[in-house]
Amino acid sequence: MSAAPEMNLKILIADDSPTNRKQLETVVRHLGHVPILACDGQEAVDKFRDESPDLVFMDVMMPGMDGMTAVKHIRAMQGSKWSPIVFFSALDRMQDMVRGLEEGGDDYVVKPASLQLLRAKINGYARLLSLQKMNYQYTEELENWRDEARTQVRLGAHVMARLTDADGLRDSLVRYFNIPTDAFSGDLLCARRAPDEVLHVMLADAAGHGLSAALAALPITQIFYSMTAKGFPIASIAEELNRRLKAILPADLFVAATLAAVDVRSQTVEVWNGGNPDALFMNTAGEITMRWPSRHPPLGILPEAVFSGLTETIGFHEPGDLVMCSDGLVEAEDPADVWFGLEGVARVFAQTPHTEGQRFVALRTAVLDHMAERPNRDDLSCMMVSLPVERRQAVRFSAKSAAVYQGPVSDWRLELSYGETELRYLDVVPHVLGFISQVQILKAHQGALFLILTELFNNALDHGLLGLDSSIKSSENGFELFLQERAQRLAQLQDGRIELSFLLHQDGNQSLLDLSVTDTGPGFDFQGTLAAELQEDNDHRPYGRGLRLLRNLCAELRYYGMGNKVWARYVLSEACVAADSALPESAPA
Amino acid sequence: MQISSKFEGSHATLSLAGRFDFHSHRDFRNAYEKVLEEVRAKEVEVNFSDVDYLDSSALGMLLLLKEKSDAAGKSVVLSSPRGAVRQVLDIANFGKLFKIVE
Numbered sequence: 001m002s003a004a005p006e007m008n009l010k011i012l013i014a015d016d017s018p019t020n021r022k023q024l025e026t027v028v029r030h031l032g033h034v035p036i037l038a039c040d041g042q043e044a045v046d047k048f049r050d051e052s053p054d055l056v057f058m059d060v061m062m063p064g065m066d067g068m069t070a071v072k073h074i075r076a077m078q079g080s081k082w083s084p085i086v087f088f089s090a091l092d093r094m095q096d097m098v099r100g101l102e103e104g105g106d107d108y109v110v111k112p113a114s115l116q117l118l119r120a121k122i123n124g125y126a127r128l129l130s131l132q133k134m135n136y137q138y139t140e141e142l143e144n145w146r147d148e149a150r151t152q153v154r155l156g157a158h159v160m161a162r163l164t165d166a167d168g169l170r171d172s173l174v175r176y177f178n179i180p181t182d183a184f185s186g187d188l189l190c191a192r193r194a195p196d197e198v199l200h201v202m203l204a205d206a207a208g209h210g211l212s213a214a215l216a217a218l219p220i221t222q223i224f225y226s227m228t229a230k231g232f233p234i235a236s237i238a239e240e241l242n243r244r245l246k247a248i249l250p251a252d253l254f255v256a257a258t259l260a261a262v263d264v265r266s267q268t269v270e271v272w273n274g275g276n277p278d279a280l281f282m283n284t285a286g287e288i289t290m291r292w293p294s295r296h297p298p299l300g301i302l303p304e305a306v307f308s309g310l311t312e313t314i315g316f317h318e319p320g321d322l323v324m325c326s327d328g329l330v331e332a333e334d335p336a337d338v339w340f341g342l343e344g345v346a347r348v349f350a351q352t353p354h355t356e357g358q359r360f361v362a363l364r365t366a367v368l369d370h371m372a373e374r375p376n377r378d379d380l381s382c383m384m385v386s387l388p389v390e391r392r393q394a395v396r397f398s399a400k401s402a403a404v405y406q407g408p409v410s411d412w413r414l415e416l417s418y419g420e421t422e423l424r425y426l427d428v429v430p431h432v433l434g435f436i437s438q439v440q441i442l443k444a445h446q447g448a449l450f451l452i453l454t455e456l457f458n459n460a461l462d463h464g465l466l467g468l469d470s471s472i473k474s475s476e477n478g479f480e481l482f483l484q485e486r487a488q489r490l491a492q493l494q495d496g497r498i499e500l501s502f503l504l505h506q507d508g509n510q511s512l513l514d515l516s517v518t519d520t521g522p523g524f525d526f527q528g529t530l531a532a533e534l535q536e537d538n539d540h541r542p543y544g545r546g547l548r549l550l551r552n553l554c555a556e557l558r559y560y561g562m563g564n565k566v567w568a569r570y571v572l573s574e575a576c577v578a579a580d581s582a583l584p585e586s587a588p589a
Numbered sequence: 590m591q592i593s594s595k596f597e598g599s600h601a602t603l604s605l606a607g608r609f610d611f612h613s614h615r616d617f618r619n620a621y622e623k624v625l626e627e628v629r630a631k632e633v634e635v636n637f638s639d640v641d642y643l644d645s646s647a648l649g650m651l652l653l654l655k656e657k658s659d660a661a662g663k664s665v666v667l668s669s670p671r672g673a674v675r676q677v678l679d680i681a682n683f684g685k686l687f688k689i690v691e
Contacts, residue, residue, distance in 0.1 A: 254645075
């Protein structure tokens with residue numbers, strides 16, 4: 001009680017007897033409050049309206065409007081503020097008192113009353129009113145907080161929607177849904193093609209939900225998109241995401257994430273899973289033929305030195321879907337608290353035919369049915385990537401922007417040389433692409449150049465320096481074995497070097513880029529290999545497509561020395577001058 | 590969630606019961622702060638035998654406990670996780686961060 005602050009109350013005293021008024025007025029003043037006097041009911045109503053007193057003492061029998069009627073009027077005009085009304089009357093029968101309380105009074109004191117009683121009554125109401133005032137302030141504060149929180153949630157939802165809605169998610173291979181618990185989700189879905197058209201996808205689930213979760217997930221979209229665009233592998237992206245999140249998030253926040261690289265051309269799926277439910281490969285019959293369980297703690301927990309970007313890659317030989325989801329989907333509960341589980345996902349796939357999008361729709365419906373309109377406890381999201389097996393693999397690149405410079409060019413030359421130490425940790429191709437795509441005319445071709453460079457560089461490293469045999473890839477678990485062997489040999493590599501050189505030049509009306517890659521390895525029987533390449537239809541093999549791809553993209557391809565030097569010519573533009581002059585003189589604005 | 594703490598020499602045990610989630614934040618912090626203040630306690634055991642659910646906020650609280658314990662020179666052990674709790678710890682690969690005992 002003593003916690004309530006001292007208050008000066010305005011106290012309305014309505015009584016037709018000057019003696020009674022005087023008695024109350026004296027007590028009120030003595031206690032430090034402010035008296036407001038009225039001689040009848042009508043005056044009491046008027047003063048109440050004008051002065052808005054905190055407490056009212058009301059006589060019952062007064063000339064003109066009596067006390068009961070006055071109270072009715074007062075109660076009718078009262079707003080959210082409650083002012084207690086004490087009837088102060090000589091009528092002392094029980095029914096008078098009951099009627100007074102029923103007409104809207106809060107208390108009834110019978111005249112004559114002792115000074116002590118009046119003092120105690122006023123003190124009691126002062127305490128009550130000061131508590132009420134505090135309460136009122138809290139409520140107001142709470143309402144302000146709520147308004148502010150709503151504003152922030154609106155802002156958060158807006159920013160999240162902008163950041164998470166990317167063109168990449170409208171990729172024809174990708175389907176997804178995201179059902180948040182709050183106004184916006186801490187689950188984040190991203191998709192984008194790398195320069196070589198390999199599709200990178202990510203499903204990230206920040207700890208908790210609502211604004212704090214969304215805030216933790218925010219920085220990662222930018223990193224994912226920009227590193228993918230530059231052609232970095234998902235292992236490096238995961239590493240960078242972890243580094244950044246570790247640096248900015250407090251210890252109790254982290255982000256579970258699944259990253260995948262889907263390469264339809266070479267029919268491989270590569271996955272890094274830290275803290276999410278198993279990613280699944282579901283074949284057309286609806287069977288799970290591969291699982292990628294979480295192999296790492298979520299992003300933002302481990303220091304850089306112990307973080308592992310180790311991924312698992314499979315080659316797929318039948319079409320299917322890659323399915324990734326957040327734990328919200330696994331833990332979605334039915335009314336009996338039974339989880340939907342990955343079993344639920346498998347059940348839906350087994351029961352639904354593999355036709356365009358049908359399984360995806362069925363899965364979403366099944367989860368919602370399972371929850372039976374109960375709100376989900378956690379953000380719930382799922383992404384499905386179609387994995388087609390295409391016999392003819394035409395390389396397609398996104399449309400070039402029209403405003404790019406098309407030549408002619410003056411000579412530009414770049415020479416790079418990497419020794420074994422740098423080869424071990426650098427992502428050389430994205431690294432190099434970063435340099436060459438600064439040149440305007442090359443930027444528009446970065447997709448093709450990324451592919452050419454990847455093929456040339458990987459041949460130099462995998463076969464030239466490391467002496468790996470691609471035929472390992474066609475065995476059971478071939479891709480894993482190949483990658484394991486590669487990592488092992490790379491770690492042990494001594495005295496190896498790869499040199500890259502680029503020459504941009506103009507030849508007549510052609511702008512050309514000559515690339516050459518040289519390694520210090522023993523070389524290979526390139527004449528034999530090339531002859532075999534040309535004869536054999538090797539579409540069914542998960543390797544060896546590289547050379548043919550190079551032949552398609554490059555105008556010329558030549559091997560030198562023992563096969564450890566390769567030279568390629570790429571045509572950037574032809575007859576650009578003629579094209580310019582062919583434009584109508586007054587093009588529409 | 591209910592939390593009880595017990596001290597035996599240099600070993601402190603926080604026994605949790607019920608759902609360990611976002612709502613347990615304040616209780617859990619109050620409980621571990623008491624343990625961290627106890628100079629004699631060198632090993633903090635968090636016992637999960639009566640916990641039937643663990644969410645990602647709870648994982649965050651465990652990471653926070655670990656950070657504070659490391660700073661105070663104490664070690665953290667997670668004990669007796671069952672069923673769904675064990676599964677959540679496994680998926681998050683918390684075995685790489687904490688000592689987990691049966």
